[in-house]
Amino acid sequence: MKNKILLAVTLLTTILIHSQRIGNNPEFKNNDILIDTTKTISKIVALDKVVHGFGPSGNFSIGIGSRDLYSEEELKGYPLMKNLPDSLTNIKEYLIILNDLQFYYQNYKQGIYSKEFFLKKVEESKTKLSDTIHLTDKTVKNTISIVSGLTADNTIMYIVDTNNNNDYSDDELKPLLYDLRKHDDIIENSQSVDIEYFDGNSIKNDKQLIRVGNDHNRKGLVFSFPQFRYSKVELGNETYLIISESFSLNNAIYLVKDQPYFSNLDRKDMINPYQYFNANGFYVQYSPVSQHNDKVKLTISTNDSDNKKTPIAAQVGMIAPNFSGFDVLDGMKISLDNYIGKYVYVDFWSSACPPCIIEFPNINEAYNKFNRSEIEFIGIADIRGKTDIKKFVKEKEINWPTINEAETSTITKGYNVNSWPTTYLIDPTGKIIATNLRGKDLNNKLELLGISTKN
Structure with a gap:
């Protein structure tokens, strides 16, 4: 049964994306604020409508250990x-x-967990310590x-x-x-x-x-959370739904044009924190405000031309953030910037991730099939425990360049990967054109792009 969202809900939070000039905006006029055109403006949107039913991801469950x-x-x-x-x-x-972060942080601040244990949890979650501004030391x-x-x-x-x-x-x-x-x-x-x-x-x-x-x-228990929040927002001349599922591991939201109901939504409509979406030709950035995503922040530049530039972000349609490091086997410097002019397939994987390991033969098949002059394959490894990365790479027959993410010389700012495998396909101009291609989908996509094969 589809989750119905009544059109009668009329609470609209308006964000002007320069279909109306900032200077004509009465909100800013009345407050007598001078707008610095080099800066940004933001609006807080309250997701105050709560629905009992499955959200954009549909009926999914999680399992946890006892x-x-x-x-x-x-x-x-x-x-x-x-x-x-x-x-x-x-x-x-x-x-x-x-x-997770709030739970471990409050217990650390109250002396229940050691600093070492807390920092280990932060590292495992791939969370930045700067995110503690969204936390409290109270229970x-x-x-x-x-x-x-x-x-x-x-x-x-x-x-x-x-x-x-x-x-x-x-x-x-x-x-x-x-x-x-x-x-x-x-x-x-x-x-x-x-x-x-x-x-x-x-x-x-x-x-x-x-x-x-x-x-x-x-034999065991699984848990689902059939509840989501939403609100409507006007972006330019269009009305959109902003939807937040009640249990989201990374505070992602979904943004789609207003509609009376939905079942499952496409993952392309999902926006992770600090990513962008395009509304009527202008790029708007999403940021979480609270732990429960009952409020979100939307930010734009006050400069029209800046709003139309393709942002740098780890999402489809955006310019891929640069990354760099050294190949674990031959020590050669690797930098995404050096591959402008060819396709790049980037695989973020973990040594503790069985699906990652299962996928290695498929990547190896594509690596051996397609011409290196047109596409490069790069792995970025999350190594857990006492795993010897060189030995691991050789044993798994990972023949393409691999960067150890844990090395201090490695730079992956802007990707914020916290689940594995996560993959990106980047085109010759540096734009991300696909994510999470695996198995036959990877081979089919590369063939569809017309990338030549080896003799």
């Missing part, structure tokens, strides 16, 4: 739950962390606790701590229902949990809808 799989150091910051159900066996406890209830177990007849039961008081005695024990598919059934069997978030100024109360389901093997 608490017993985590280290003692990790568990120091987890809430100690009271009144676990004694009528069940094979008890498993789960903790969903809605904002924010941004987690959801769940416990599950088996009855005497092996029925899986679970409890969600819906009021977030770290006590299961006042919550309902529910049987796990299998294979729910209909939208209304999923919503009916979801539960609303009291949560908190930091909006940049203070801690706010909110509700988060969660659905507990089964994995495809029917």
Whole structure:
């Protein structure tokens, strides 16, 4: 069932993208502000409409490990739950962390986690420490606790701590229902949990809808969050929907032209923090404002010509940010700027990422097939643990140049990759023309572009 968005909602936050000149804007006139044309202007848009239903990504679930799989150091910051159900066996406890950085930061500032542990988590998440301006050292209830177990007849039961008081005695024990598919059934069997978030100024109360389901093997639990926020905004002469899913690992939003309903939206409509979108020929930058994405910031230049220039950003249609480093095998300097005039396929991969490793033979096939005078392949590696990168690259038969992202000489500013594999195909002018090409899609795309093959 498609999620309906009533056209009767008329709250429109207006952002003038120079279809009206800044000088004629009464908002600025009334405040008697002189506009420096070398600077930018921003507007805050409130995503104040909350819908119970699946957002742009559709019906997707996440799986997490139960608490017993985590280290003692990790568990120091987890809430100690009271009144676990004694009528069940094979008890498993789960903790969903809605904002990882806030969770680890507040526990670090309160002396629960060591500085080393916190910095390790920051490194793993590929988060910049400068992002701590969006955090608070006060305790924010941004987690959801769940416990599950088996009855005497092996029925899986679970409890969600819906009021977030770290006590299961006042919550309902529910049987796990299998294979729910209909939208209304999923919503009916979801539960609303009291949560908190930091909006940049203070801690706010909110509700988060969660659905507990089964994995495809029917052996474990998975979790979905059928809830999203939206607002409408006028950009030039068009009205757009800005949509934020309630559980987004990277605070991404979706922006599409106004429509009465949608089911799944294309990933090309997804905009990550600090990326751009094109509205009527002008480039607008999106920035998150709060942890819960109930407010977003849209920024433009006050200079018309600047707004029409293609920005530098790691997204399709934009100029690829430069990166540089040294090949781990031969020590040669690698810089994207040196490959202007040919296509470049960039693969961000991790040694702890099975899908990355599975993809290596497909990349190798394309690397051996297409002419080096027209396309180059470059890997940027995230190495975990004590993995020897040179040995790893040789064992996996990675024949194309590879940069170790952890080296201090490596520069990848502007990419902010926090999931692997992530790939970019860059055209000879330096513009990104595709992302996340894998398997046969990579080969087909290169053939479609007319890149010549080796003899």
